[in-house]
Amino acid sequence: MSEDGMEKLTRGLADLINLGARGAIHIGLLGRGIGASLSPIMHRREGERLGLDYHYHLIDFDALGLGNDDLPEVIGILEQVGFTGLNVTHPFKQAVIAHLASLSEDAAAIGAVNTVLFRPEGRIGHNTDCWGFAESFRIGMPQVPRGRVLQVGAGGAGAAVAHALLELGVEDLAIFDLAAEKAQALAAQLARSGRSVHVVSDTETVLTGVDGVVNTTPIGMEKYPGLPVDADRLDARQWVADIIYFPRITALIETAREKGCLTLPGSGMAIFQAVKAFELFTGQKPSRDGMTETFEAAA
Incomplete structure:
Protein backbone atom coordinates (compact mmCIF):
# COMPACT_ATOMS: atom_id res chain seq x y z
CA MET A 1 0.00 0.00 0.00
CA SER A 2 1.32 3.48 -0.83
CA GLU A 3 2.07 5.85 2.02
CA ASP A 4 -0.66 8.15 0.69
CA GLY A 5 -3.21 5.34 0.67
CA MET A 6 -2.21 4.27 4.18
CA GLU A 7 -2.53 7.85 5.41
CA LYS A 8 -5.99 8.26 3.89
CA LEU A 9 -7.20 5.02 5.39
CA THR A 10 -5.86 5.62 8.89
CA ARG A 11 -6.98 9.25 8.87
CA GLY A 12 -10.49 8.12 7.95
CA LEU A 13 -10.48 5.79 10.94
CA ALA A 14 -8.69 8.16 13.32
CA ASP A 15 -11.67 8.51 15.62
CA LEU A 16 -11.80 4.76 16.15
CA ILE A 17 -8.04 4.29 16.49
CA ASN A 18 -7.56 7.20 18.89
CA LEU A 19 -10.59 6.55 21.05
CA GLY A 20 -10.09 2.79 21.16
CA ALA A 21 -13.83 2.41 21.41
CA ARG A 22 -14.82 -0.46 23.67
CA GLY A 23 -18.05 -2.32 23.08
CA ALA A 24 -18.74 -0.51 19.83
CA ILE A 25 -19.52 -2.44 16.66
CA HIS A 26 -17.52 -1.21 13.68
CA ILE A 27 -18.21 -2.65 10.24
CA GLY A 28 -16.50 -1.80 6.96
CA LEU A 29 -17.66 -2.15 3.36
CA LEU A 30 -14.78 -2.97 1.00
CA GLY A 31 -15.18 -2.27 -2.70
CA ARG A 32 -14.68 0.13 -5.58
CA GLY A 33 -16.96 3.00 -6.56
CA ILE A 34 -19.22 2.44 -3.56
CA GLY A 35 -19.89 6.04 -2.58
CA ALA A 36 -23.59 5.70 -3.43
CA SER A 37 -24.07 2.51 -1.41
CA LEU A 38 -27.10 2.46 0.86
CA SER A 39 -25.66 -0.27 3.10
CA PRO A 40 -24.29 2.28 5.59
CA ILE A 41 -27.62 3.96 6.27
CA MET A 42 -29.51 0.66 6.48
CA HIS A 43 -27.05 -0.77 9.00
CA ARG A 44 -26.68 2.41 11.04
CA ARG A 45 -30.42 3.05 11.35
CA GLU A 46 -31.08 -0.52 12.39
CA GLY A 47 -28.27 -0.30 14.93
CA GLU A 48 -29.87 2.84 16.36
CA ARG A 49 -33.28 1.16 16.52
CA LEU A 50 -31.81 -1.68 18.55
CA GLY A 51 -29.88 0.67 20.84
CA LEU A 52 -26.46 -0.50 19.64
CA ASP A 53 -23.26 1.54 19.38
CA TYR A 54 -23.03 0.61 15.71
CA HIS A 55 -20.80 2.20 13.07
CA TYR A 56 -20.56 1.39 9.36
CA HIS A 57 -17.62 2.68 7.29
CA LEU A 58 -17.09 2.82 3.52
CA ILE A 59 -13.63 1.62 2.52
CA ASP A 60 -13.66 2.68 -1.15
CA PHE A 61 -10.48 1.57 -2.88
CA ASP A 62 -11.10 4.08 -5.69
CA ALA A 63 -11.49 7.03 -3.33
CA LEU A 64 -8.45 5.94 -1.32
CA GLY A 65 -6.29 5.38 -4.39
CA LEU A 66 -5.60 1.76 -3.42
CA GLY A 67 -4.71 -1.17 -5.66
CA ASN A 68 -6.37 -4.57 -5.55
CA ASP A 69 -3.17 -6.01 -4.12
CA ASP A 70 -3.65 -3.80 -1.06
CA LEU A 71 -6.63 -5.93 0.00
CA PRO A 72 -4.83 -8.12 2.58
CA GLU A 73 -3.16 -5.12 4.22
CA VAL A 74 -6.45 -3.23 4.45
CA ILE A 75 -8.18 -6.24 6.01
CA GLY A 76 -5.34 -6.56 8.49
CA ILE A 77 -5.57 -2.89 9.50
CA LEU A 78 -9.33 -3.09 10.04
CA GLU A 79 -9.02 -6.23 12.11
CA GLN A 80 -6.19 -4.74 14.16
CA VAL A 81 -8.06 -1.55 15.06
CA GLY A 82 -11.03 -3.49 16.35
CA PHE A 83 -13.57 -3.94 13.58
CA THR A 84 -16.22 -6.61 14.18
CA GLY A 85 -16.46 -7.55 10.53
CA LEU A 86 -16.72 -6.51 6.91
CA ASN A 87 -19.05 -6.50 3.99
CA VAL A 88 -17.31 -7.14 0.69
CA THR A 89 -18.47 -6.08 -2.75
CA HIS A 90 -17.12 -5.75 -6.31
CA PRO A 91 -14.38 -6.66 -7.14
CA PHE A 92 -13.28 -8.54 -4.00
CA LYS A 93 -15.91 -11.21 -3.29
CA GLN A 94 -13.70 -14.02 -4.54
CA ALA A 95 -10.27 -12.49 -3.93
CA VAL A 96 -11.02 -12.08 -0.21
CA ILE A 97 -11.25 -15.85 0.33
CA ALA A 98 -7.47 -16.26 0.25
CA HIS A 99 -7.22 -14.05 3.34
CA LEU A 100 -9.74 -15.89 5.53
CA ALA A 101 -9.31 -18.71 8.02
CA SER A 102 -12.55 -20.52 7.19
CA LEU A 103 -15.79 -20.35 5.23
CA SER A 104 -19.37 -21.03 6.20
CA GLU A 105 -21.07 -23.87 4.36
CA ASP A 106 -22.90 -21.54 1.99
CA ALA A 107 -19.82 -19.46 1.16
CA ALA A 108 -17.77 -22.60 0.51
CA ALA A 109 -20.44 -23.98 -1.83
CA ILE A 110 -20.77 -20.69 -3.72
CA GLY A 111 -17.08 -19.83 -3.83
CA ALA A 112 -17.68 -16.18 -2.96
CA VAL A 113 -17.88 -14.10 0.22
CA ASN A 114 -19.70 -10.85 0.92
CA THR A 115 -19.56 -10.92 4.74
CA VAL A 116 -16.51 -11.45 6.95
CA LEU A 117 -16.55 -11.90 10.73
CA PHE A 118 -13.45 -11.23 12.81
CA ARG A 119 -13.46 -13.85 15.56
CA PRO A 120 -10.84 -15.13 18.03
CA GLU A 121 -10.60 -18.33 16.02
CA GLY A 122 -9.90 -16.37 12.83
CA ARG A 123 -11.63 -14.61 9.97
CA ILE A 124 -14.81 -16.37 8.85
CA GLY A 125 -16.37 -15.78 5.44
CA HIS A 126 -20.12 -15.93 4.81
CA ASN A 127 -22.34 -15.32 1.80
CA THR A 128 -25.65 -13.51 2.34
CA ASP A 129 -26.07 -12.59 -1.34
CA GLY A 266 -31.54 -4.95 -7.37
CA SER A 267 -33.00 -3.18 -4.36
CA GLY A 268 -34.56 -6.34 -2.90
CA MET A 269 -31.28 -8.26 -2.93
CA ALA A 270 -29.50 -5.24 -1.43
CA ILE A 271 -31.98 -5.07 1.44
CA PHE A 272 -32.17 -8.77 2.23
CA GLN A 273 -28.44 -9.45 2.07
CA ALA A 274 -28.04 -6.56 4.52
CA VAL A 275 -30.67 -8.05 6.83
CA LYS A 276 -28.78 -11.34 7.01
CA ALA A 277 -25.37 -9.66 7.34
CA PHE A 278 -26.58 -7.43 10.19
CA GLU A 279 -27.74 -10.51 12.08
CA LEU A 280 -24.33 -12.15 11.61
CA PHE A 281 -22.49 -9.04 12.79
CA THR A 282 -24.62 -8.41 15.89
CA GLY A 283 -26.29 -11.69 16.80
CA GLN A 284 -29.59 -9.79 16.87
CA LYS A 285 -32.49 -10.17 14.48
CA PRO A 286 -33.07 -6.93 12.56
CA SER A 287 -36.39 -5.63 11.31
CA ARG A 288 -36.82 -6.49 7.64
CA ASP A 289 -39.57 -3.89 7.34
CA GLY A 290 -37.44 -1.29 9.10
CA MET A 291 -34.44 -1.82 6.85
CA THR A 292 -36.70 -1.76 3.80
CA GLU A 293 -38.26 1.53 4.89
CA THR A 294 -34.82 3.02 5.44
CA PHE A 295 -33.71 1.92 1.98
CA GLU A 296 -36.86 3.23 0.30
CA ALA A 297 -36.54 6.61 2.03
CA ALA A 298 -32.90 6.98 1.07
CA ALA A 299 -33.07 5.69 -2.51
Whole structure:
Protein backbone atom coordinates (compact mmCIF):
# COMPACT_ATOMS: atom_id res chain seq x y z
CA MET A 1 0.00 0.00 0.00
CA SER A 2 1.32 3.48 -0.83
CA GLU A 3 2.07 5.85 2.02
CA ASP A 4 -0.66 8.15 0.69
CA GLY A 5 -3.21 5.34 0.67
CA MET A 6 -2.21 4.27 4.18
CA GLU A 7 -2.53 7.85 5.41
CA LYS A 8 -5.99 8.26 3.89
CA LEU A 9 -7.20 5.02 5.39
CA THR A 10 -5.86 5.62 8.89
CA ARG A 11 -6.98 9.25 8.87
CA GLY A 12 -10.49 8.12 7.95
CA LEU A 13 -10.48 5.79 10.94
CA ALA A 14 -8.69 8.16 13.32
CA ASP A 15 -11.67 8.51 15.62
CA LEU A 16 -11.80 4.76 16.15
CA ILE A 17 -8.04 4.29 16.49
CA ASN A 18 -7.56 7.20 18.89
CA LEU A 19 -10.59 6.55 21.05
CA GLY A 20 -10.09 2.79 21.16
CA ALA A 21 -13.83 2.41 21.41
CA ARG A 22 -14.82 -0.46 23.67
CA GLY A 23 -18.05 -2.32 23.08
CA ALA A 24 -18.74 -0.51 19.83
CA ILE A 25 -19.52 -2.44 16.66
CA HIS A 26 -17.52 -1.21 13.68
CA ILE A 27 -18.21 -2.65 10.24
CA GLY A 28 -16.50 -1.80 6.96
CA LEU A 29 -17.66 -2.15 3.36
CA LEU A 30 -14.78 -2.97 1.00
CA GLY A 31 -15.18 -2.27 -2.70
CA ARG A 32 -14.68 0.13 -5.58
CA GLY A 33 -16.96 3.00 -6.56
CA ILE A 34 -19.22 2.44 -3.56
CA GLY A 35 -19.89 6.04 -2.58
CA ALA A 36 -23.59 5.70 -3.43
CA SER A 37 -24.07 2.51 -1.41
CA LEU A 38 -27.10 2.46 0.86
CA SER A 39 -25.66 -0.27 3.10
CA PRO A 40 -24.29 2.28 5.59
CA ILE A 41 -27.62 3.96 6.27
CA MET A 42 -29.51 0.66 6.48
CA HIS A 43 -27.05 -0.77 9.00
CA ARG A 44 -26.68 2.41 11.04
CA ARG A 45 -30.42 3.05 11.35
CA GLU A 46 -31.08 -0.52 12.39
CA GLY A 47 -28.27 -0.30 14.93
CA GLU A 48 -29.87 2.84 16.36
CA ARG A 49 -33.28 1.16 16.52
CA LEU A 50 -31.81 -1.68 18.55
CA GLY A 51 -29.88 0.67 20.84
CA LEU A 52 -26.46 -0.50 19.64
CA ASP A 53 -23.26 1.54 19.38
CA TYR A 54 -23.03 0.61 15.71
CA HIS A 55 -20.80 2.20 13.07
CA TYR A 56 -20.56 1.39 9.36
CA HIS A 57 -17.62 2.68 7.29
CA LEU A 58 -17.09 2.82 3.52
CA ILE A 59 -13.63 1.62 2.52
CA ASP A 60 -13.66 2.68 -1.15
CA PHE A 61 -10.48 1.57 -2.88
CA ASP A 62 -11.10 4.08 -5.69
CA ALA A 63 -11.49 7.03 -3.33
CA LEU A 64 -8.45 5.94 -1.32
CA GLY A 65 -6.29 5.38 -4.39
CA LEU A 66 -5.60 1.76 -3.42
CA GLY A 67 -4.71 -1.17 -5.66
CA ASN A 68 -6.37 -4.57 -5.55
CA ASP A 69 -3.17 -6.01 -4.12
CA ASP A 70 -3.65 -3.80 -1.06
CA LEU A 71 -6.63 -5.93 0.00
CA PRO A 72 -4.83 -8.12 2.58
CA GLU A 73 -3.16 -5.12 4.22
CA VAL A 74 -6.45 -3.23 4.45
CA ILE A 75 -8.18 -6.24 6.01
CA GLY A 76 -5.34 -6.56 8.49
CA ILE A 77 -5.57 -2.89 9.50
CA LEU A 78 -9.33 -3.09 10.04
CA GLU A 79 -9.02 -6.23 12.11
CA GLN A 80 -6.19 -4.74 14.16
CA VAL A 81 -8.06 -1.55 15.06
CA GLY A 82 -11.03 -3.49 16.35
CA PHE A 83 -13.57 -3.94 13.58
CA THR A 84 -16.22 -6.61 14.18
CA GLY A 85 -16.46 -7.55 10.53
CA LEU A 86 -16.72 -6.51 6.91
CA ASN A 87 -19.05 -6.50 3.99
CA VAL A 88 -17.31 -7.14 0.69
CA THR A 89 -18.47 -6.08 -2.75
CA HIS A 90 -17.12 -5.75 -6.31
CA PRO A 91 -14.38 -6.66 -7.14
CA PHE A 92 -13.28 -8.54 -4.00
CA LYS A 93 -15.91 -11.21 -3.29
CA GLN A 94 -13.70 -14.02 -4.54
CA ALA A 95 -10.27 -12.49 -3.93
CA VAL A 96 -11.02 -12.08 -0.21
CA ILE A 97 -11.25 -15.85 0.33
CA ALA A 98 -7.47 -16.26 0.25
CA HIS A 99 -7.22 -14.05 3.34
CA LEU A 100 -9.74 -15.89 5.53
CA ALA A 101 -9.31 -18.71 8.02
CA SER A 102 -12.55 -20.52 7.19
CA LEU A 103 -15.79 -20.35 5.23
CA SER A 104 -19.37 -21.03 6.20
CA GLU A 105 -21.07 -23.87 4.36
CA ASP A 106 -22.90 -21.54 1.99
CA ALA A 107 -19.82 -19.46 1.16
CA ALA A 108 -17.77 -22.60 0.51
CA ALA A 109 -20.44 -23.98 -1.83
CA ILE A 110 -20.77 -20.69 -3.72
CA GLY A 111 -17.08 -19.83 -3.83
CA ALA A 112 -17.68 -16.18 -2.96
CA VAL A 113 -17.88 -14.10 0.22
CA ASN A 114 -19.70 -10.85 0.92
CA THR A 115 -19.56 -10.92 4.74
CA VAL A 116 -16.51 -11.45 6.95
CA LEU A 117 -16.55 -11.90 10.73
CA PHE A 118 -13.45 -11.23 12.81
CA ARG A 119 -13.46 -13.85 15.56
CA PRO A 120 -10.84 -15.13 18.03
CA GLU A 121 -10.60 -18.33 16.02
CA GLY A 122 -9.90 -16.37 12.83
CA ARG A 123 -11.63 -14.61 9.97
CA ILE A 124 -14.81 -16.37 8.85
CA GLY A 125 -16.37 -15.78 5.44
CA HIS A 126 -20.12 -15.93 4.81
CA ASN A 127 -22.34 -15.32 1.80
CA THR A 128 -25.65 -13.51 2.34
CA ASP A 129 -26.07 -12.59 -1.34
CA CYS A 130 -27.54 -15.96 -2.30
CA TRP A 131 -30.31 -15.81 0.30
CA GLY A 132 -30.80 -12.10 -0.38
CA PHE A 133 -31.43 -12.61 -4.10
CA ALA A 134 -33.59 -15.68 -3.55
CA GLU A 135 -35.76 -13.90 -0.99
CA SER A 136 -36.18 -10.89 -3.28
CA PHE A 137 -37.12 -13.19 -6.17
CA ARG A 138 -39.62 -15.18 -4.09
CA ILE A 139 -41.39 -11.96 -3.12
CA GLY A 140 -41.12 -10.07 -6.41
CA MET A 141 -41.53 -12.85 -8.99
CA PRO A 142 -43.39 -15.74 -7.35
CA GLN A 143 -45.15 -17.06 -10.45
CA VAL A 144 -42.73 -16.46 -13.32
CA PRO A 145 -41.66 -19.33 -15.59
CA ARG A 146 -38.29 -20.81 -14.69
CA GLY A 147 -37.59 -23.14 -17.57
CA ARG A 148 -34.58 -21.52 -19.23
CA VAL A 149 -32.77 -18.47 -17.83
CA LEU A 150 -29.81 -16.46 -19.12
CA GLN A 151 -27.44 -15.09 -16.49
CA VAL A 152 -24.92 -12.47 -17.56
CA GLY A 153 -21.88 -12.41 -15.28
CA ALA A 154 -19.97 -15.13 -13.45
CA GLY A 155 -18.12 -13.18 -10.78
CA GLY A 156 -18.60 -13.29 -7.02
CA ALA A 157 -22.15 -11.95 -7.08
CA GLY A 158 -22.90 -14.08 -10.14
CA ALA A 159 -21.90 -17.24 -8.31
CA ALA A 160 -24.31 -16.46 -5.47
CA VAL A 161 -27.16 -15.60 -7.84
CA ALA A 162 -26.61 -18.72 -9.95
CA HIS A 163 -26.88 -20.91 -6.85
CA ALA A 164 -30.04 -19.04 -5.88
CA LEU A 165 -31.60 -19.49 -9.32
CA LEU A 166 -31.09 -23.24 -9.16
CA GLU A 167 -32.53 -23.34 -5.65
CA LEU A 168 -35.53 -21.41 -6.99
CA GLY A 169 -36.20 -24.12 -9.55
CA VAL A 170 -34.59 -22.88 -12.76
CA GLU A 171 -34.34 -25.94 -15.01
CA ASP A 172 -31.77 -24.75 -17.56
CA LEU A 173 -29.27 -22.00 -16.72
CA ALA A 174 -27.19 -20.41 -19.48
CA ILE A 175 -24.21 -18.37 -18.25
CA PHE A 176 -22.32 -15.73 -20.20
CA ASP A 177 -19.26 -13.78 -19.13
CA LEU A 178 -16.74 -11.83 -21.19
CA ALA A 179 -14.11 -13.82 -19.29
CA ALA A 180 -15.15 -17.22 -20.65
CA GLU A 181 -12.98 -19.11 -18.18
CA LYS A 182 -14.93 -17.64 -15.27
CA ALA A 183 -18.22 -18.77 -16.80
CA GLN A 184 -16.80 -22.24 -17.42
CA ALA A 185 -15.52 -22.55 -13.85
CA LEU A 186 -18.89 -21.51 -12.42
CA ALA A 187 -20.79 -23.86 -14.72
CA ALA A 188 -18.56 -26.77 -13.70
CA GLN A 189 -19.19 -26.00 -10.04
CA LEU A 190 -22.95 -25.76 -10.55
CA ALA A 191 -23.11 -28.95 -12.60
CA ARG A 192 -22.78 -30.90 -9.35
CA SER A 193 -26.37 -29.91 -8.59
CA GLY A 194 -27.59 -32.20 -11.34
CA ARG A 195 -29.38 -29.33 -13.10
CA SER A 196 -28.70 -28.26 -16.68
CA VAL A 197 -26.05 -25.52 -16.60
CA HIS A 198 -24.00 -24.47 -19.59
CA VAL A 199 -21.84 -21.66 -20.92
CA VAL A 200 -22.83 -19.57 -23.94
CA SER A 201 -20.38 -17.65 -26.10
CA ASP A 202 -22.72 -14.72 -26.70
CA THR A 203 -26.07 -13.47 -25.45
CA GLU A 204 -27.75 -12.58 -28.73
CA THR A 205 -28.31 -16.11 -30.00
CA VAL A 206 -29.96 -17.32 -26.80
CA LEU A 207 -31.75 -14.20 -25.61
CA THR A 208 -34.96 -14.70 -27.53
CA GLY A 209 -35.32 -18.29 -26.33
CA VAL A 210 -35.20 -17.75 -22.57
CA ASP A 211 -37.90 -17.12 -19.98
CA GLY A 212 -35.81 -14.67 -18.00
CA VAL A 213 -32.59 -12.68 -17.92
CA VAL A 214 -30.49 -11.81 -14.87
CA ASN A 215 -27.66 -9.28 -14.90
CA THR A 216 -24.98 -9.87 -12.29
CA THR A 217 -22.27 -7.75 -13.93
CA PRO A 218 -21.40 -4.15 -12.91
CA ILE A 219 -22.74 -2.91 -16.27
CA GLY A 220 -25.47 -0.43 -15.46
CA MET A 221 -23.82 1.03 -12.37
CA GLU A 222 -23.08 4.74 -12.44
CA LYS A 223 -19.41 3.88 -12.88
CA TYR A 224 -20.12 1.37 -15.69
CA PRO A 225 -23.07 2.76 -17.71
CA GLY A 226 -24.68 0.75 -20.47
CA LEU A 227 -26.66 -2.41 -21.12
CA PRO A 228 -25.36 -5.96 -20.54
CA VAL A 229 -27.53 -7.41 -23.34
CA ASP A 230 -29.14 -6.22 -26.58
CA ALA A 231 -32.42 -4.95 -25.19
CA ASP A 232 -34.00 -4.92 -28.66
CA ARG A 233 -34.19 -8.71 -28.41
CA LEU A 234 -36.32 -8.65 -25.25
CA ASP A 235 -40.07 -9.11 -25.43
CA ALA A 236 -42.96 -8.76 -23.00
CA ARG A 237 -43.23 -12.49 -22.22
CA GLN A 238 -39.83 -12.43 -20.52
CA TRP A 239 -38.85 -11.30 -17.04
CA VAL A 240 -35.67 -9.35 -16.29
CA ALA A 241 -33.75 -9.05 -13.01
CA ASP A 242 -30.78 -6.89 -12.11
CA ILE A 243 -28.68 -6.96 -8.95
CA ILE A 244 -27.49 -3.35 -9.31
CA TYR A 245 -29.30 -0.83 -7.13
CA PHE A 246 -27.37 2.37 -7.67
CA PRO A 247 -28.87 3.70 -9.79
CA ARG A 248 -31.96 2.06 -8.40
CA ILE A 249 -33.52 1.70 -11.85
CA THR A 250 -30.78 0.70 -14.26
CA ALA A 251 -30.91 1.15 -18.01
CA LEU A 252 -31.65 -2.57 -18.31
CA ILE A 253 -34.63 -2.43 -15.96
CA GLU A 254 -35.94 0.76 -17.56
CA THR A 255 -35.67 -0.66 -21.09
CA ALA A 256 -37.22 -3.97 -20.06
CA ARG A 257 -40.18 -2.16 -18.53
CA GLU A 258 -40.66 -0.21 -21.74
CA LYS A 259 -40.81 -3.56 -23.53
CA GLY A 260 -43.52 -4.75 -21.14
CA CYS A 261 -41.35 -7.21 -19.21
CA LEU A 262 -41.89 -8.02 -15.55
CA THR A 263 -38.81 -6.65 -13.79
CA LEU A 264 -36.93 -7.15 -10.53
CA PRO A 265 -34.53 -4.33 -9.59
CA GLY A 266 -31.54 -4.95 -7.37
CA SER A 267 -33.00 -3.18 -4.36
CA GLY A 268 -34.56 -6.34 -2.90
CA MET A 269 -31.28 -8.26 -2.93
CA ALA A 270 -29.50 -5.24 -1.43
CA ILE A 271 -31.98 -5.07 1.44
CA PHE A 272 -32.17 -8.77 2.23
CA GLN A 273 -28.44 -9.45 2.07
CA ALA A 274 -28.04 -6.56 4.52
CA VAL A 275 -30.67 -8.05 6.83
CA LYS A 276 -28.78 -11.34 7.01
CA ALA A 277 -25.37 -9.66 7.34
CA PHE A 278 -26.58 -7.43 10.19
CA GLU A 279 -27.74 -10.51 12.08
CA LEU A 280 -24.33 -12.15 11.61
CA PHE A 281 -22.49 -9.04 12.79
CA THR A 282 -24.62 -8.41 15.89
CA GLY A 283 -26.29 -11.69 16.80
CA GLN A 284 -29.59 -9.79 16.87
CA LYS A 285 -32.49 -10.17 14.48
CA PRO A 286 -33.07 -6.93 12.56
CA SER A 287 -36.39 -5.63 11.31
CA ARG A 288 -36.82 -6.49 7.64
CA ASP A 289 -39.57 -3.89 7.34
CA GLY A 290 -37.44 -1.29 9.10
CA MET A 291 -34.44 -1.82 6.85
CA THR A 292 -36.70 -1.76 3.80
CA GLU A 293 -38.26 1.53 4.89
CA THR A 294 -34.82 3.02 5.44
CA PHE A 295 -33.71 1.92 1.98
CA GLU A 296 -36.86 3.23 0.30
CA ALA A 297 -36.54 6.61 2.03
CA ALA A 298 -32.90 6.98 1.07
CA ALA A 299 -33.07 5.69 -2.51
